[in-house]
Amino acid sequence: MHLKYICGLVLLGFSFMSTTCLRNSDQLSLLYDKTWLHAVEEDSADVLVYRPNTYAFPPSRGRTGFGLEENGTFRLLSIAPTDGLEEHIGSWKKKDKNILQVRFNENEPGNFDLEIISARPDLIKARKINLSQ
DSSP, rough: OOOHHHHHHHHHHHHHHHHSSSSSSHHHHBBBEEEEEEEEGOOOBEEEEEEESSSSOOOOOOOEEEEOOOTTTEEEEOOOHHHHEEEEEEEEEEEETTEEEESSSSSOOOEEEEEEEEETTTTEEEEEEEOOO
């Protein structure tokens, strides 16, 4: 009887470990080839929340976001002057265990690092680290 509970706890622990940070390329692959939009309603303090563009978001006046491709391409989505989305193409690489280094060739929108706090197929919690120019 106790073995059943121990097995459950072990499985729960493995599940938690696999979604809390980017320890290897398997967790990083959760982020690839999706458009992640900012769920500003779910932010807390300096933690930004992103969900796939297929998520049922509440109405808003526009959402920023990003896309991450396995080949190192980073697509930053910002609100365009015409209220649509404007795409800025840059590159990314893994800088540290949980930090992605994002760089752009153009002057705008500026380079930054993105610390991934947790990642699941339906949710990313991150912290943007702005860099001085």
